[in-house]
Amino acid sequence: MNSFDWIVLFGTLLLIVAYGAWKTRGAKSMQSYLLGNNTLPWWSVGLSIMATQASAITFLSTTGQAYEDGMRFLQFYFGLPLAMIILSITAVPLYHKLKVYTAYEYLESRFDRKTRSLAAIYFLMLRGISVGITIYAPSLILSTILGWSINLTTLMIGTLVMLYTVSGGSKAVSITQKYQLTIIMGGMIAAGWIAFSMLPEGMSFGQTFRYAGEVGKLNLINLSFNLSDRYNIWSGLIGGLFLFLSYFGADQSQVGRYLGGSSITESRLGLLFNGLLKIPMQFVILYIGILIFVFYQFHQAPLVHNQPLLKQAMETKARAQISQLSVDYDRVYEMRKQKATELVGAIQAEDQSGIAKAKSEMKAIQATEEDIRSRTKGAISAAMPGENTMDKDYVFINFVMTYLPHGLIGLLLAVVFSAAMSSTASELNALASTSAVDIYKRSVRPNESEQHYVKASKWLTVGWAVFGMLFASVANQAENLIQFVNIIGSLFYGTILGIFLSAFYIKYLKSTAVFVGGIVGEAIILYLYFYSDIAFLMYNIIGCVAVIVVAFVLQFFSKEAIAQRSQR
């Protein structure tokens, strides 16, 4: 990092934050603070939805995921377009018609206060934890780069987001997200282009596809049906559909985005825009991870991508062992580079037997390389107990810091910060709206003025930001950040979706049955999480079905239903 990088980084961030705060200053009513006066056009709604979902974790973890595991993670998103269609038909007109601030308000008009509060509390629990992870990811990077304490960087990021979210509310979130998403996509594509431009001369873009395919990284679609496999087309289509129905239909951080649309048409087009562009966007991000993988076939990848951790380990008793492993790693890299060059030559010459030979030799070399990396991590763990040696999330940022030119390093750091800020801002706004409207206004202080609730919403935003920052300090125990966020979501989303589907479509079900179904459904999911190995995406279906089945049984045996049957 040089001074040019710092100017680009802080210039970009401060401009966006200052513009967002200035443009939306002085929101006086709940309508303007929580919904931005319903003035957003469809493209702004769409960008805001995409920016909310695409956190810093998306860019750090997804590229690392592709680097290590290939592109199969893309299947996770196949249920999303279907969810966008279903919600455009059902939820959008309903929420607009009822003129609600939050999705949970609708549950009281359909059921009662306790069911509304239960869903709101589930949301606050899952989103409260998630906001901590969303702040943690970029804090980790800044602390790595500057060598500062992660608590200090967490505090800096959390405070920066809090500034404009508290000051301008929902509209500030949407306005800043437009610029943040532009910076994010521009920066990511620039990083991918640089990785490509540093490949061996004569290697075309199409040949990077061939190369990635030959070494097993283009595992985009897996048609086999396996409940314990995290990513296949069926878990993506079915589990993903339920997850995204819940995320976009019943999670206030997304509902709040499209409720800001100026009409049903604008909100609907915003959701459909996301349905069209989300999968291609994820493909691009994953492919950037693949380009970095191909790049590292011809340049030496670090022994451990978390370089500061490696440096610390070199000052411990593990130094001699790691030094020896490092020598072995250098030697193996030279052999692998030679085989990679042979593989590219065979691909260019369309020499099938040459491809097969180079692939098989490379496989053995890669296994040795992985063994050396794994032994290095073991040595670090032994010397530094408690340190997280998983380095997948460092792959992208380490590449940026090592190979990108000055100026672009600053821009790419601005990308990570912008992504973190855009999703954190939506989450804080949603947490504040839900706790202000569904809990505070409804159950604690019901008869106060508009100004009082706006003030309360601002203080609640501050409160949730502080909670997120505190939670961020314990987040480093998660193996892979993006998976952790999705697992947390899946623990609650199925149950929340079950409650909402009962409300939308099953008139037979009444409040108490659905309320108890919501509690039993959540207990079942928590039991499965701790005592089974079912893939987490399936929790979304199981939780949803459990709520509806339990509610049906209770309703069937309720006094009201028995009395009705006896009258017939």
Place this chain on the structure above:
Amino acid sequence: MSDRIDEGKPPIFRSWKGWYLLVLLTMVAQVIVYLLITESFS
């Protein structure tokens, strides 16, 4: 759910069904393309 409300006219297509079909077909086309990539390059 039973009350009808003005849902607005969609741009480009005559009804919202056109938009829903577009999103659905785009998703199906992507599954096919990605399946072809997986099968051809692996």
